[in-house]
Amino acid sequence: MNAGDVGSLAPELALTAGGVLILLADAFLPAARRAFTGLALLACGAAAWAAVARTPAGASFGGLLEATPVTRALSLVVLLAAAISLLASQGYLRRERILTGEYHALLLWCAAGLLLMLRATELLTVFLSLELLSLCLYPLAAFHRRVNLATEAAIKYFLMGAFVSAFVLYGIALVYGATGSTRFEAIARAFHSGGAAVAGVPGTPGISVLASLGVLLLVAGFGFKMSVVPFHAWAPDTYQGAPSPFVAFLSVAPKAASAMVLFRVLEAVTMGAGGIAGGRWSRVVALLAVASMVTGNLLALAQRDIKRMLAYSGIAHMGYLLLALVVLDRRSLGPVVVYLLAYVLMNSGAFAVVAMLYARPGEQHLISDLAGWGYRFPLLGACLTVSMLSLAGIPPTLGFFGKYLVFLNAVSDGLTGLAVVGVLASLVGVFYYLRVVYVLYMRPETRQPEGLLIDGWGRAAAVLAALGTLALGIWPARLLDWLLQGPLRP
Numbered sequence: 218m219n220a221g222d223v224g225s226l227a228p229e230l231a232l233t234a235g236g237v238l239i240l241l242a243d244a245f246l247p248a249a250r251r252a253f254t255g256l257a258l259l260a261c262g263a264a265a266w267a268a269v270a271r272t273p274a275g276a277s278f279g280g281l282l283e284a285t286p287v288t289r290a291l292s293l294v295v296l297l298a299a300a301i302s303l304l305a306s307q308g309y310l311r312r313e314r315i316l317t318g319e320y321h322a323l324l325l326w327c328a329a330g331l332l333l334m335l336r337a338t339e340l341l342t343v344f345l346s347l348e349l350l351s352l353c354l355y356p357l358a359a360f361h362r363r364v365n366l367a368t369e370a371a372i373k374y375f376l377m378g379a380f381v382s383a384f385v386l387y388g389i390a391l392v393y394g395a396t397g398s399t400r401f402e403a404i405a406r407a408f409h410s411g412g413a414a415v416a417g418v419p420g421t422p423g424i425s426v427l428a429s430l431g432v433l434l435l436v437a438g439f440g441f442k443m444s445v446v447p448f449h450a451w452a453p454d455t456y457q458g459a460p461s462p463f464v465a466f467l468s469v470a471p472k473a474a475s476a477m478v479l480f481r482v483l484e485a486v487t488m489g490a491g492g493i494a495g496g497r498w499s500r501v502v503a504l505l506a507v508a509s510m511v512t513g514n515l516l517a518l519a520q521r522d523i524k525r526m527l528a529y530s531g532i533a534h535m536g537y538l539l540l541a542l543v544v545l546d547r548r549s550l551g552p553v554v555v556y557l558l559a560y561v562l563m564n565s566g567a568f569a570v571v572a573m574l575y576a577r578p579g580e581q582h583l584i585s586d587l588a589g590w591g592y593r594f595p596l597l598g599a600c601l602t603v604s605m606l607s608l609a610g611i612p613p614t615l616g617f618f619g620k621y622l623v624f625l626n627a628v629s630d631g632l633t634g635l636a637v638v639g640v641l642a643s644l645v646g647v648f649y650y651l652r653v654v655y656v657l658y659m660r661p662e663t664r665q666p667e668g669l670l671i672d673g674w675g676r677a678a679a680v681l682a683a684l685g686t687l688a689l690g691i692w693p694a695r696l697l698d699w700l701l702q703g704p705l706r707p
Contacts, residue, residue, distance in 0.1 A: 225277035225284060227267035228292060232329040235260025236322035243318025250316050254307045254674060257321040261300045261328070268292045268332070280400070282336045290554045291335050291477055295470045298561045299328040302466035304678035305569035309462045312576065312670035313361060320360055324466060327353040334474040340389040340399040340435075343478055347385065347442075350474075351378050354467065358459040370458025377441065377451045385438035391431030405485040435482050436501070442475035443535045444528075446508040456528040457582070461572035464524065465565040465678075468531055473557045476538060480553070484545045503543045503635055509536030510642040518649050523571060524582045526649060527564065530608060533646060534560055537639055541623050544630040552622040555696065559619035559686070563607035566682025570601040573675045576668035584656055586664055591657035593666070600679035602654050607686045609650035610643050615690040 223230075238260075239253050268289055276283045302324060310316035330350030337343040355378065359371030393399050396407035408428075441448040456464050487498050513533030520526035538560075541552045574590065574597060575582045591598030607616030620643060627636040689696050 221273065222277045225272055225282060227271045228264040229329045229332050231263040231267055232260055232325045232332070235263070236325040236329075239318045239325075240322045250318065251307075251311075253316075253318055253321045254303055257303050257325055258300055260325055261296050261303070264328070264332070265293055265296045268296070276338070281339055281342050282333070283338050284336060287550050287554065288335045288477070291473050291557065292332050294473050294554070294558050294561055295328055295331045295335070297558075298466050298470040298473075298565055299324060301561075301565040301569060301678045301682055302462050304674045304681070305465055305565075305572050306460075306462035307674040308670045308672035309460060309572045309675070311672070312668070313460075315361060320357065320463075323353045323357050324463070327357070327466070328470070331470055331474040335477050337478070338401055338481075340392065340401075344382075344385055344389060346474075347438075348382065350471065351382065354378075354471070357463050358455055358467070360463065361460050364458070366458040367460070368458075370455045374451055374455045374459075381438045381441045381448075384434045384441075388431045388434030388438065391427050391434065393431075395425050395428035395431060401481050401485045408486060432482065432486055432498070436479065436505075439475040439479045439482070440505065443472045443479070443538075444532050445505050445535045445539065446512045446532060449509070449513075449532045452532065453525045453528040457522060457524045461524070461568050461575070461582075465568035465572070468527065468568065469557075469561045469564050472531075472535060472538075473561070476535075476542075476553060476557065480542055480545065480550070483542065487545050499543050499545070502539055503632070506536045506539035506543065506635065507638055509533060509539065510639055511536075514642050514645040518645060520649070521583055521585070522581045523584050523587075523653065524568075526584070527567060527571075530646060530649070531564065533642060534564075534608075537620060537623055537643070540627045540632070540635055540639055543627070543632055543635065549626060552619070552626045555615075555622050556619035558689075558696075559607065559615040562682045562686045562689075563604045563614070563616050566600060566679055566686065567604040567608070569675060569678040569682060570597050570604070573597060573669065573671045573679075574666075576666075576670075584653055585660075587653065587656050588660035588664075589657075589662035590666075591654075593662070594671070596676060597671070597679055598657050600683040602657065603683040603686055605650040605653050607690070609647045611647070613687070613690045615686045615693070618690055618693050 235257060239256055242249055242253070242256070272284045272289070274284050303321065306320065310320060327350055330346050330353065334343055334346035334350065337346055355371055355375045358374050359368050361367040389399060392404060396404045398404055398407065437448060441451070444452040456468065459467065483498055483502065510533050513529050513531070513536060517526050517529035517533065520529060538553060538556050541549045541556070571582060574587065574594065591602070603614065607614035610617045610620040620639075624636045624639055627633070627639070
């Protein structure tokens with residue numbers, strides 16, 4: 218390890234140091250707890266600056282980590298999700314009287330694990346990053362200890378996550394046994410040269426049963442983090458029980474890193490195996506995409522709880538995202554980055570508003586309770602409306618632009634049928650998103666607001682998400698220019 222290696226970890230070190238500083242301040246200066254959100258945001262800003270300006274391009278730590286335009290872009294997406302979640306958390310934590318430094322520190326360490334996962338170029342580093350992330354996510358899901366529903370949600374998430382960790386580790390072992398390496402480049406070379414060939418025939422590109430099972434376990438593990446069908450069962454219960462500001466982070470940031478890892482795994486397999494074997498894995502991704510789009514939208518259609526509705530709609534959105542990964546090439550990364558940025562802004566913005574408008578975390582968050590509140594809370598109602606329109610893919614929002622790029626990429630890859638399925642599934646989603654807008658503005662009030670704490674931090678989170686969604690949707694030229702210089706560059 219040299220100075221360059223340490224410098225390449227500047228974003229992760231900034232986040233880790235910020236978490237440690239907040240914990241020390243919580244122990245010795247508890248009166249300064251209201252300043253923890255500002256300190257955590259400073260850590261996120263320092264990490265974002267380090268990711269763009271201080272992290273040198275190329276590999277570090279002997280090739281275990283890399284910095285590329287794509288990893289930088291997705292790192293900024295993760296840090297944006299963390300910032301919106303932190304902004305939305307201040308009022309919630311004060312209202313529920315659980316404002317302590319552990320929350321901010323754990324969230325920063327989650328972001329550090331995600332940045333490492335994005336940059337990892339071999340499977341064991343991915344696993345260590347995944348465990349750092351998961352061990353911070355579990356206590357955050359149960360952070361509201363007085364609410365039984367939060368404890369139940371965290372237990373379900375922990376048990377499912379433990380199984381997934383075992384799947385990922387066993388998958389890594391099987392892939393290593395079949396290829397002799399845990400590095401993505403070496404795995405691809407082994408598949409290409411026949412080192413993992415079917416029936417072990419030298420010089421025959423393909424994938425043995427051992428390697429196939431290992432890759433399937435890896436796909437299952439990161440499919441769980443992305444909550445794609447059939448690995449989605451944890452999401453509705455965890456989203457409903459966990460603190461809403463934390464769900465603004467949980468529902469978006471881990472999916473960004475998991476999508477990148479899934480791309481690396483499938484790229485190594487398909488590019489190495491090629492031909493028939495590569496086509497089989499593309500069909501697996503297509504099947505997961507269709508199942509997620511259809512199942513997520515149909516189940517969201519039946520929900521009356523807004524957090525559960527957003528959980529099932531998130532499953533559908535990961536199905537749309539997978540359309541860009543059916544044919545794996547570097548061109549796919551541009552639509553993936555745009556879609557993940559759109560999803561972070563619109564979904565975390567929706568959860569930021571939910572955190573402020575529902576003051577009973579142990580009960581259901583019924584959509585009907587929002588009746589007439591678009592006029593009572595005009596700013597929050599407008600921000601929630603923008604988020605719903607963007608989730609539905611209605612122009613001129615960034616959600617529409619993200620879906621357009623994903624579907625256009627699918628059509629250009631010859632997957633017109635899958636694109637049609639995606640468009641039809643998206644039309645189903647329009648109904649339940651517009652139902653929220655209808656309730657906000659066209660239904661009379663059914664309850665008076667009680668116990669709400671709508672602070673400036675929370676408003677800032679909602680406004681940031683809504684303005685970002687609209688500005689990038691109306692004027693996407695700058696975003697496209699940046700992408701053409703980085704992730705979309707040939």
